[in-house]
Amino acid sequence: MRKLETLLQQRKIYYDHEPAFRALKEKGKTGWRSGGQAANWAGCWKLFQASECLPKPQARVLDFGCGGGEFSILLARQGYRVVGTDYSPTAIAMAQANARKSKIPKSKIQNLKFLRQDALRPQLRPASFELIVSLFVLHCFIGKDRMVYWRNVRKLLKKGGLVALTSMVDLPNNQKMLRQLKINQRTRVDLNRTRCFASEEKILAEAKAAGLEVIFHARQKDPDGADGLTVIARKN
Numbered sequence: 083m084r085k086l087e088t089l090l091q092q093r094k095i096y097y098d099h100e101p102a103f104r105a106l107k108e109k110g111k112t113g114w115r116s117g118g119q120a121a122n123w124a125g126c127w128k129l130f131q132a133s134e135c136l137p138k139p140q141a142r143v144l145d146f147g148c149g150g151g152e153f154s155i156l157l158a159r160q161g162y163r164v165v166g167t168d169y170s171p172t173a174i175a176m177a178q179a180n181a182r183k184s185k186i187p188k189s190k191i192q193n194l195k196f197l198r199q200d201a202l203r204p205q206l207r208p209a210s211f212e213l214i215v216s217l218f219v220l221h222c223f224i225g226k227d228r229m230v231y232w233r234n235v236r237k238l239l240k241k242g243g244l245v246a247l248t249s250m251v252d253l254p255n256n257q258k259m260l261r262q263l264k265i266n267q268r269t270r271v272d273l274n275r276t277r278c279f280a281s282e283e284k285i286l287a288e289a290k291a292a293g294l295e296v297i298f299h300a301r302q303k304d305p306d307g308a309d310g311l312t313v314i315a316r317k318n
């Protein structure tokens with residue numbers, strides 16, 4: 083049940099991960115940890131690659147809501163030109179420190195940047211990325227903010243560009259988690275308003291409503307929590 087306890091302690095307010103990142107930093111963590119565990123970034127990348135439609139290095143990639151930057155670093159290592167953005171200053175400081183500690187060759191580290199930016203109000207050139215990756219970020223948006231996020235993704239992509247994201251999907255499979263998070267069955271939002279457990283249909287419909295064509299989606303089962311949904315969509 084450690085996972086559940088950490089989930090409950092981690093975030094108490096909507097639209098502010100900063101206090102949670104500060105608490106993680108105090109515990110000596112170097113990025114976002116869910117239930118004390120790091121996300122399986124290599125597994126996510128493998129799944130994205132299985133779609134066989136991703137642009138090749140040195141495509142320009144935006145890691146939208148990069149947290150501690152671990153996924154941005156993985157991509158930079160492969161030769162992508164990466165910008166990681168997050169609105170938590172502590173997350174960005176962690177990402178910069180993680181990049182310094184990584185042993186990426188100088189030629190590649192030059193192509194990795196981290197910026198403190200709100201995904202709901204990005205200050206980036208429109209149509210400037212061939213790929214946007216965004217891991218476990220979409221479920222942090224509630225109500226109208228969800229479509230603001232999707233439309234920003236579309237705006238920032240070049241024509242023909244792809245977004246590859248992973249989000250929590252549907253209500254948690256764990257009954258205790260369901261009860262303790264006090265998720266409203268209608269809105270799919272928890273009592274603290276920190277996550278939206280949207281259905282698969284809703285997420286795919288949002289992508290379409292933002293003017294993106296879904297070209298790949300796959301579900302990752304999590305019997306102890308909420309399932310994950312990976313979506314790859316194109317701006318035509």
Ligand SMILES: C[S@@+](CC[C@H](N)C(=O)[O-])C[C@H]1O[C@@H](n2cnc3c(N)ncnc32)[C@H](O)[C@@H]1O
Nearest residue numbers: 099114147148149168169170200201217218219
């Ligand atoms: C669950 S964490 C995942 C972090 C990272 N993508 C990873 O895989 O480790 C969600 C991230 O989304 C970021 N985030 C949430 N709302 C945001 C917003 N409005 N603008 C930018 N980043 C945001 C949080 O600060 C946090 O880093």
